[in-house]
Amino acid sequence: MNIPENKQRLLTQITAALQPVEGVAAVVLGGSYAAGMASDQSDLDIGIYYYADKPFKVDDIKTVVAKYAVSPATVTGFYEWGPWVNGGAWMMTEQGKVDFLYRNIDQVQQTIDKAVQGEWENHYEQQPPYGFSSVIYLAEVSVCQPLYDPAGVLATWKKTVSVYPQPLKETIIRQSLWSADFTLWQAAGFAEKQDVYNTVGCLARAVKNIMAALFAVNERYPLGDKRVMEQLQGAAKVPVGLREKVDAILCTSLGTLPQNVAQLKALHQEVVLLSDGLYKPLYQL
Structure with a gap:
């Protein structure tokens, strides 16, 4: 990954701020930086993973966002606009735009299990221009860089998706x-x-x-x-x-x-x- 030094510092700081949040099970760097396709204008995309029965509190995410946002930011609840893009935050920081993406560990696990059996879905209404494919979850796991993963959830998933079913x-x-x-x-x-x-x-x-x-x-x-x-x-x-x-x-x-x-x-x-x-x-x- 070729992340500018200022953005790397910010990434380290945000990861440290998210780790102690109750309910945060893992934190990853995703998006264009993780995939090696970033440009000077690319956002930092940070995935925040949680268990369905032990989710973090959205107010705690708002507290983290408030530390770094330099203008009014958006922080959503869970599943406010559909079953796949299940929430997150969007903020402008001194180092550029940062996005948080919530990910339900149980849902990702089920999606991977189904994919191994040859099952997938595409939800057209979820986002433009062509919807959200369940296979995107496997892509995210494949390219992401774990920043905090004490239970090794991402490591296990990465091994599974490394071979295309x-x-x-x-x-x-x-x-x-x-x-x-x-x-x-x-x-x-x-x-x-x-x-x-x-x-x-x-x-x-x-x-x-x-x-x-x-x-x-x-x-x-x-x-x-x-x-x-x-x-x-x-x-x-x-x-x-x-x-x-x-x-x-x-x-x-x-x-x-x-x-x-x-x-x-x-x-x-x-x-x-x-x-x-x-x-x-x-x-x-």
Whole structure:
């Protein structure tokens, strides 16, 4: 990790302030710094893990935030806006923006257990632009840097997720490429009618599913939709010119809709070939 000295000091101070908070079971550095994709403008993303039956008090988190925030900050309760992005804090400090993310240890454990069995979820309404995939929890565990983990929870999880589960790979590829396949079928009809609203919705939806399949093909956990192309850098099985192809598919006008759909179909076929036979359509559309 290449963290500027001033931010490293702040990270150390905040970690020390969180450790004695009753109910805080582990603290990690996550986000772009942990993933090695940080820029000068990157936030410090700090994960705060707790057990469901022994959560910390939000007021205690507010006390920690008050020590470092230089302007009014936001501190949320648990699960105020959905089942996956289950709370946190956002503050501006003298060293830049810092985000806290709450993580329920029991929920993360259940998610990892299900993933090993080939089960995953995507909640579209949870956050823009494409929702929250349960696989993000595995990505967070994989890249995070434990700062305080007295029970070794993160160490155990890291060992589990270090090998991408084959059942998860097969499930994501099958479901994602089928969803894209079915969406393509719908998109062609919408494009023929010059229905921009529905065609563009289909294009974005299908591209999202194709990207999910590509991560699974390459046995990588996506850390959300930000910098998705950078996350796939160095992957062995990626269509040549992927970024350009995606840009061409999503840059539309009323007169190009059928062309956009044709480009999407071609990209889908490329990824199907990269799946090495793991994808079979449910029906012949």
